[in-house]
Amino acid sequence: MIIEQRIKNFEKLGFGMFVHFGLYSVLGMGEWSQFARQIPWDEYLKTTDTFCPNENWAEELVLAAKDAGCRYITLTTRHHDGFSLYDTCGLNTYDAPHVCGRDLVKEFVDACNKHGIVPFFYHTLLDWHEESYKTDFKAYLQYLRKSVEIVCKNYGKIGGIWFDGMWDRPDDDWEEDALYGLIRSYQPDAMIINNTGLFQRGALGHIELDSVTFERGRPQPINLADSPKYIASEMCETLASHWGYTENDLHFKSLEHLIKTFAICRRYRSNFLLNVGPKADGSLRTIEKGALEVLGQWSRRNDEALHDPAPTGIEIAGKPEHFLLQNGNAYYLFVNDLNIGGFEHVATNTAKYTPDNIFTLDKRVKAACWLDSGEPLDFTQEGSRVNVQAKQYQYGEDHVVRIAKIEV
Ligand code: GLC
Numbered sequence: 348m349i350i351e352q353r354i355k356n357f358e359k360l361g362f363g364m365f366v367h368f369g370l371y372s373v374l375g376m377g378e379w380s381q382f383a384r385q386i387p388w389d390e391y392l393k394t395t396d397t398f399c400p401n402e403n404w405a406e407e408l409v410l411a412a413k414d415a416g417c418r419y420i421t422l423t424t425r426h427h428d429g430f431s432l433y434d435t436c437g438l439n440t441y442d443a444p445h446v447c448g449r450d451l452v453k454e455f456v457d458a459c460n461k462h463g464i465v466p467f468f469y470h471t472l473l474d475w476h477e478e479s480y481k482t483d484f485k486a487y488l489q490y491l492r493k494s495v496e497i498v499c500k501n502y503g504k505i506g507g508i509w510f511d512g513m514w515d516r517p518d519d520d521w522e523e524d525a526l527y528g529l530i531r532s533y534q535p536d537a538m539i540i541n542n543t544g545l546f547q548r549g550a551l552g553h554i555e556l557d558s559v560t561f562e563r564g565r566p567q568p569i570n571l572a573d574s575p576k577y578i579a580s581e582m583c584e585t586l587a588s589h590w591g592y593t594e595n596d597l598h599f600k601s602l603e604h605l606i607k608t609f610a611i612c613r614r615y616r617s618n619f620l621l622n623v624g625p626k627a628d629g630s631l632r633t634i635e636k637g638a639l640e641v642l643g644q645w646s647r648r649n650d651e652a653l654h655d656p657a658p659t660g661i662e663i664a665g666k667p668e669h670f671l672l673q674n675g676n677a678y679y680l681f682v683n684d685l686n687i688g689g690f691e692h693v694a695t696n697t698a699k700y701t702p703d704n705i706f707t708l709d710k711r712v713k714a715a716c717w718l719d720s721g722e723p724l725d726f727t728q729e730g731s732r733v734n735v736q737a738k739q740y741q742y743g744e745d746h747v748v749r750i751a752k753i754e755v
Contacts, residue, residue: 350577353536354557357507358579358616360465361654362609362646363419364412364639365583365622367590368451370394370430373627378591381428382475391428397627399447404629405458411623411631413462415639416646416653420459421467421509421620424452424498426591429476436497438490441476456502465506467538468498472521473512488522492529499533507538507557514544527555540581551578558618565608566617582612583620586635592624599634602641606747609646609653610681614670616658645746648719652679652750664705671706671753678753679718680704680735685749688739702736710755718750726753 371378373394374386381391401407412420425431431442433452443451452468459466472491474480479487495508508530513521527539538557543550548564551574558579559569566582584605587596605621612619621642623635631639646653656672656679663669668683686700709731715724725736735751 348571348577351557353507353538354577354579356536357538357558358618359654360418360506361613361618362415362417363421363467363581363618363620364408364415364417365469365590365620366408366420366422367426367592367622367624368400368629369423369426369432369591370398370428370446371426372592372625373398375592375594375626377589377593377596378423378426378428378624380591388476394627395446400451400625400627400629404625405451405454406461407630408455408623408625409458409462409464411636411639412464415621415643416650417464417621418654419465419467419506420455421469421507422452422455423469423471425471425494426469427471427473427475427512429471429474431494433498434501435494436501438493438497452498452502456505460503466502467506467509469509469511470495470498471512472510472541473515484516484519488526492522492526495526496529496533499530499537505534505537507540508534509540509542511542511544513541514547523553523555527553531555538579542583549580561617566612566615568615579618580615581618581620582608583622584608585622586624586638590622590624592626592632599638602638603747605638605642606645607683609642610683610748613653613656613672614658614681645748648746649750651677652681652718652752661706661708664703666704669704676755678708678755680737680751680753682737682749682751683747685737685740685745687742687745690742693742700739702738704735704737704751706733707731708733708755712753712755714754716752718752719746724751 367378371380374380424433434444434450435442456466530539539555540558541556542560545562548561549559549569558581561582563584566580569580588598589596609619623631625631656674659671659673661671670681672679712726712728712733715726715735716722727734
């Protein structure tokens with residue numbers, strides 16, 4: 348099956364940062380707060396008085412993403428509350444230029460381009476604010492397409508458009524041909540993604556869509572048997588429980604969970620899109636910055652295994668959590684839950700562990716080592732039966748998931 352170049356490029360990006368940022372960031376109660384808490388519009392719109400990000404908000408975000416090892420950022424250019432971070436060029440006055448005198452999407456794209464990060468645009472489909480969404484759906488679709496045309500035309504080359512909210516009116520005709528055709532005409536290399544939400548994870552849709560989504564769910568292999576083209580996949584995940592900044596959300600995921608999730612995404616060649624919700628001034632919470640910093644420590648060390656290598660489907664005997672990726676003459680063995688050897692009085696994860704990683708390979712193994720340190724690993728090979736010895740951590744290290752590089 349032929350894989351289109353934009354889809355190949357997307358899969359190689361591997362790790363992205365999702366950014367939910369908008370008027371709701373002022374309230375600090377999540378991006379659904381207007382709807383979920385039924386905040387009257389005149390009250391909600393008071394956020395426009397104070398929404399004014401720091402001058403360097405975009406560059407700081409981009410640098411945080413880059414340090415974490417991300418290669419792309421997907422920014423909410425317009426979320427369900429209908430407010431646009433971009434200049435709507437007269438479509439309405441409910442946009443960043445009218446509120447803070449700046450085009451925040453331009454600032455974002457400029458910062459991305461400056462630092463070699465690929466910008467993606469999240470764009471809502473459903474709209475709580477735009478009257479026509481409820482009263483005249485055909486007219487709304489025109490408004491939507493004009494909006495999408497603006498973001499496709501005015502910001503140079505982008506990595507893709509990420510739609511969300513079609514699930515709100517599943518039985519209506521969204522005139523997808525026209526919507527996606529528009530994107531193809533202005534941005535032929537852009538990915539088109541349409542989030543299928545929490546209840547339809549991994550579902551295929553319109554033929555122009557280039558990736559399926561696994562919103563907050565572990566990716567799985569997708570069935571492309573009836574699909575005329577190859578389709579990528581992406582899992583998006585929150586750091587705590589909400590996407591937009593939520594002051595009272597303390598439910599942060601562990602770094603162990605995040606590293607393992609990222610690894611599992613790559614097992615299926617899925618991209619991992621990890622969300623942050625900046626505060627109204629555009630800055631991140633300390634815990635978000637810290638999480639990105641630690642993830643960066645892991646992902647930068649293992650960078651070689653996280654972008655180009657593809658799944659092999661080779662099984663590791665008795666270790667279903669372990670898996671092998673391949674890129675040319677290099678294989679990458681992902682090892683979970685290695686323990687710290689020998690020091691019962693100071694280490695808690697000292698459960699019994701067998702270092703064997705036995706699998707079948709019809710090639711001669713020449714060398715094996717830990718990717719993060721270059722430390723050589725013992726291995727044996729009898730015919731096609733390979734056994735790589737993933738030895739325990741020494742006291743003084745624990746990478747959660749460690750990757751062995753195997754050269755053939
Ligand atoms: C859901 C939510 C939305 C969020 C999105 C991210 O669709 O409605 O708030 O932006 O998930 O995946």
